[in-house]
Amino acid sequence: MAIQTRTEESFTPAMRTEALEDILTERGLVDPKVLAGLIKNFEENVGPMNGARVVARAWVDPEFRARLLADATAASAELGYKGAQGECIVALENTDRVHHVVVCTLCSCYPWPLLGLPPGWYKDPAYRARVVREPRTVLAEFGLTLGAGVEVRVWDSTAEVRYLVLPQRPAGTEGLTEEELAALVTRDAMVGIASVAAPRR
Amino acid sequence: MDGVHDLGGMQNMGAVQLPEPNEPVFHEPWEARIFAIGALCQSRLTGANLDAFRFAIDRTPPDEYLALPYYNRWLRMAETLLTETGVLAPGAIDARVRRRLGERVAEPPAPEPNKPDYKATGPGSLRQVDDPPRFAAGQRVRTVDLQTSGHTRLPRYVRRREGVVDRVQPAMVLPDTNAHFIAENPQHVYSVRFDSTELWGPEAERFTTCVDLYESYLEAV
Numbered sequence: 001m002a003i004q005t006r007t008e009e010s011f012t013p014a015m016r017t018e019a020l021e022d023i024l025t026e027r028g029l030v031d032p033k034v035l036a037g038l039i040k041n042f043e044e045n046v047g048p049m050n051g052a053r054v055v056a057r058a059w060v061d062p063e064f065r066a067r068l069l070a071d072a073t074a075a076s077a078e079l080g081y082k083g084a085q086g087e088c089i090v091a092l093e094n095t096d097r098v099h100h101v102v103v104c105t106l107c108s109c110y111p112w113p114l115l116g117l118p119p120g121w122y123k124d125p126a127y128r129a130r131v132v133r134e135p136r137t138v139l140a141e142f143g144l145t146l147g148a149g150v151e152v153r154v155w156d157s158t159a160e161v162r163y164l165v166l167p168q169r170p171a172g173t174e175g176l177t178e179e180e181l182a183a184l185v186t187r188d189a190m191v192g193i194a195s196v197a198a199p200r201r
Numbered sequence: 202m203d204g205v206h207d208l209g210g211m212q213n214m215g216a217v218q219l220p221e222p223n224e225p226v227f228h229e230p231w232e233a234r235i236f237a238i239g240a241l242c243q244s245r246l247t248g249a250n251l252d253a254f255r256f257a258i259d260r261t262p263p264d265e266y267l268a269l270p271y272y273n274r275w276l277r278m279a280e281t282l283l284t285e286t287g288v289l290a291p292g293a294i295d296a297r298v299r300r301r302l303g304e305r306v307a308e309p310p311a312p313e314p315n316k317p318d319y320k321a322t323g324p325g326s327l328r329q330v331d332d333p334p335r336f337a338a339g340q341r342v343r344t345v346d347l348q349t350s351g352h353t354r355l356p357r358y359v360r361r362r363e364g365v366v367d368r369v370q371p372a373m374v375l376p377d378t379n380a381h382f383i384a385e386n387p388q389h390v391y392s393v394r395f396d397s398t399e400l401w402g403p404e405a406e407r408f409t410t411c412v413d414l415y416e417s418y419l420e421a422v
Contacts, residue, residue: 018234020238020276105356106255126215135406155410159354159370160373
């Protein structure tokens, strides 16, 4: 196997990326406009607001919830969410007795169509190393303390299955519309390191 | 490959990084640019596939993997795939950095293209497999002692361990052979549930971990 050649330590990733783009553009291999389009899509259209709509729909529509738990790939596609890193999506429902939390110990696999690109904490080596060994301690560090009676299930995304945690609907949200509910759902709750907080009054 | 990327269960890693309020998708312009270049590096620019892409990320030098920003791994991946497939000469990026800094260095000429002669049999990673799954939900299985310097998605921390099939997932292309352009070799995939005590001993916190494992990683108990 090829050993990576060392690079000049003073050359930052930013300098090297600019140099690489320079070479590839000069040779006609990439088009800066295509790059800009890809970037814009992930900055504006693909993100946790998509997953939040799926969760809110599941909270208000029991039939959708059943379809989501049976086949989350198809249920997400009903709302228009599909594509790369979403070929096979599985929804995991949190309850009073079971709490799910998702990781990718080998890289940073994540359900892009529903949650966008992963946040820093999800890609960080400490999270990836520790959540499969001491999840209760890790969740407490994030501020989520689970009762001793709650069973913790960790899901390591080592193949092409991508997981979405369906968080518990907070109490006191009976009168909210689907849209108002979606606004409460956070990215961190859909990965399983947080719960969804009731709205402030 | 038992590389730095295979992090599950490593100790002495310090506190987790707490979520950053209103975290932007990309922190700096170069992160966005290398994300987009990296996305094009797969298939279109290099003929490489998703598994070759992951194996290139896995080969990031370990000190850089742990210390530099996440997207540095994408830069390393792009450089690895582009040089291995003959799009870019070794050293071409550093030479271009020097020229941009005003140094008068020669840049290596573009090499002979060396793209893999390999075609995916379908879109994505899911495939149909005619043989029925060897294992069923609820069945006890044991992971094999897989040792390789190539790509694999069997993490170290679940090798030679017993668990229970939680559910059978769709069949998928086997990363171990696909990453090296040998064959897609699609297999059934199983979410296998391991008790924390099986993985980490009797003093471990009580929980279970489900890991998605390809059929050839498993044997019946």
